[in-house]
Amino acid sequence: MGQLAGKTVLITGASRGIGAATARLLADEGAHLLVNYRDKAKRAEKVVADVEERGATGTAVQADITDAAQVDAMLAGVERLDVLVLNASGGLEKDVDADYALRLNRDAQVDLATKALTYMPRGGRIVYVTSHQAHFYGTYEETLAVYAPVARSKHAGGEALQALVPTFAEHGVDFVTVSGDMIEGTITATLLERAQPGAIEHRREAAGSLLTVEEFAAHVADAATADLETGAVILAGGPGQWGDQVTRNQ
Numbered sequence: 001m002g003q004l005a006g007k008t009v010l011i012t013g014a015s016r017g018i019g020a021a022t023a024r025l026l027a028d029e030g031a032h033l034l035v036n037y038r039d040k041a042k043r044a045e046k047v048v049a050d051v052e053e054r055g056a057t058g059t060a061v062q063a064d065i066t067d068a069a070q071v072d073a074m075l076a077g078v079e080r081l082d083v084l085v086l087n088a089s090g091g092l093e094k095d096v097d098a099d100y101a102l103r104l105n106r107d108a109q110v111d112l113a114t115k116a117l118t119y120m121p122r123g124g125r126i127v128y129v130t131s132h133q134a135h136f137y138g139t140y141e142e143t144l145a146v147y148a149p150v151a152r153s154k155h156a157g158g159e160a161l162q163a164l165v166p167t168f169a170e171h172g173v174d175f176v177t178v179s180g181d182m183i184e185g186t187i188t189a190t191l192l193e194r195a196q197p198g199a200i201e202h203r204r205e206a207a208g209s210l211l212t213v214e215e216f217a218a219h220v221a222d223a224a225t226a227d228l229e230t231g232a233v234i235l236a237g238g239p240g241q242w243g244d245q246v247t248r249n250q
Helices: 017-027 041-053 068-076 100-119 145-163 165-170 187-195 199-207 213-225
Strands: 008-011 032-037 057-062 083-086 125-131 174-180 232-236 245-248
Touching: 008 017, 017 032, 017 041, 017 083, 017 213, 032 041, 041 057, 057 068, 068 100, 083 100, 083 213, 100 125, 100 145, 100 165, 125 145, 125 213, 145 165, 145 174, 145 187, 165 174, 174 213, 187 199, 213 232
Parallel strands: 008 032, 008 083, 032 057, 083 125, 125 174, 174 232
Antiparallel strands: 232 245
């Protein structure tokens, strides 16, 4: 029996990439996985099948988290939520309006986290997944120009969620951030490379090496169960001071 046996975990944006890999790892801990997706139902069902092959249970749950009504409908089907992994993000897509990144990476994260508290018992945990370029935005971490709007909005999301830590604490829910360098094989890396050819190699050279999806997902999965103080920040990948560390938000 794993650490999450009998517990329910909701992962946003879990039909592919880091979210899907995290779901598979948490299945090994015995969790019931709620695999959130926006519009890729078949991909989400495949993740559920993978979860079930590992001996756990799962359900694909549709919701565009920028749509409050869809979020409400998704949560209405939840009886209890022990872990919420805020993995969904975006802003590099074509044909999205100028405010989309901020609505998704800040407003939607706050809305879902706040609403989820109603379903979370004391001892629950919220995990926010971000990037070094976002987490350190405006300080000393290099930010690719094409990624700047996403970095700004995800940084704003992290700050807004961190400001809610006292509210989370009142409900007995911990909040942990997992930040990673550019991850090989993600849709974000693919879109960055398409918009700015050479971006992946540039970051690889700067960092020495890049984590794979599975390697970064292992950090996210660990954050769901590890003995960490609320407000902890796991720094995964990257050179020097960013490599596989745990820090505390001040």
